[in-house]
Amino acid sequence: MPFTRTTEQTSKYEHLEKMPVGELLANINNEDKTVPLAVEKALPQIERLVEKTVQQLKAGGRLFYIGAGTSGRLGIVDASECPPTFGVPFDLVIGIIAGGDTAIRKAVEFAEDDDEQGWADLEVWNINENDIVVGIAASGTTPYVIGALEKCNLNNIPTGCITCNAGSPLAALANYPVEVVVGPEFVTGSSRMKAGTAQKLVLNMISTATMIQMGRVKGNKMVDMQLSNHKLVGRGVQMIMDELGIPQEEAAALLEEHQNVRKAIEAYANR
Known part of the structure; x- marks a missing residue:
């Protein structure tokens, strides 16, 4: 051909x-x-x-x-x-x-x-x-x-x-x-x-x-994304709220502590 x-x-x-x-x-x-x-x-x-x-x-x-x-x-x-x-x-x-x-x-x-x-x-x-x-x-x-x-x-x-x-x-x-x-x-x-x-x-x-x-998405969320700006931090907080059913303040504190959505969710689950 x-x-x-x-x-x-x-x-x-x-x-x-x-x-x-x-x-x-x-x-x-x-x-x-x-x-x-x-x-x-x-x-x-x-x-x-x-x-x-x-x-x-x-x-x-x-x-x-x-x-x-x-x-x-x-x-x-x-x-x-x-x-x-x-x-x-x-x-x-x-x-x-x-x-x-x-x-x-x-x-x-x-x-x-x-x-x-x-x-x-x-x-x-x-x-x-x-x-x-x-x-x-x-x-x-x-x-x-x-x-x-x-x-x-x-x-x-x-x-x-x-x-x-x-x-x-x-x-x-x-x-x-x-x-x-x-x-x-x-x-x-x-x-x-x-x-x-x-x-x-x-x-x-x-x-x-x-x-x-490779396991870099949970459900349909980018749980391993880098928190490189305020928009992404806000998105991360919302992911944690949706996943765990907790208030915004608690989700924000978890994310601040662990600096990663996946790690924050896992830490909460392992309490």
């Missing part, structure tokens, strides 16, 4: 510059509506990747996301939100982007074309076979990501990927590929749009499902 970059195919919309704002927004929204349906088709692939990720983390490994441009930034966003949301160490889920931290805010020219730097960036973290590496690339052809996964495979490190083209070189390399085919973008080739949205949805699924499987 020949490889076709549907993410690069011409938009089905013409003369965008002549559209009034309302029409632009309606058309973008219509395209965006197709993304969750494309993700749904990939659920079996996502399930396999999550199950392997949980297995690796329970064995003491880490989850790495690696990508370039928008894909790399999305991986970093997802990784950076795991510690405050689930109370895990900052180095359990790690996002790596071509061009380094500078590339988070400003594009680093040609960084994605270096097929050796991805592995070098992983080696900084003493990557090993207990870990799992998920390459993120809408095109499925980014040399930085492909080179990293090739070296991972040679070193018996499990690999996954998130791509938006079917039958890509990246998916062929990954042990646990996820292919979410969203079709041509509203603006031709602008894969920060539907492809980026699809990648974000899949990343949400991977990290959230993994953390639930």
Whole structure:
């Protein structure tokens, strides 16, 4: 089956510059509506990747996301939100982007074309076979990501990927590929749009499902979240009130004492 970059195919919309704002927004929204349906088709692939990720983390490994441009930034966003949301160490889920931290805010020219730097960036973290590496690339052809996964495979490190083209070189390399085919973008080739949205949805699924499987959620609550602002402290107090059926003042005192919702609930239960 020949490889076709549907993410690069011409938009089905013409003369965008002549559209009034309302029409632009309606058309973008219509395209965006197709993304969750494309993700749904990939659920079996996502399930396999999550199950392997949980297995690796329970064995003491880490989850790495690696990508370039928008894909790399999305991986970093997802990784950076795991510690405050689930109370895990900052180095359990790690996002790596071509061009380094500078590339988070400003594009680093040609960084994605270096097929050796991805592995070098992983080696900084003493990557090993207990870990799992998920390459993120809408095109499925980014040399930085492909080179990293090739070296991972040679070193018996499990690999996954998130791509938006079917039958890509990246998916062929990954042990646990996820292919979410969203079709041509509203603006031709602008894969920060539907492809980026699809990648974000899949990343949400991977990290959230993994953390639930790792015991980082109780019921439907983030009981291990970091109490890093007043909003989250208030949320924590409310969780304790709901769980234990106690007044706000008592719940607040428990949280102040234990600095963690789970620990506060457990301490109360063990009185």
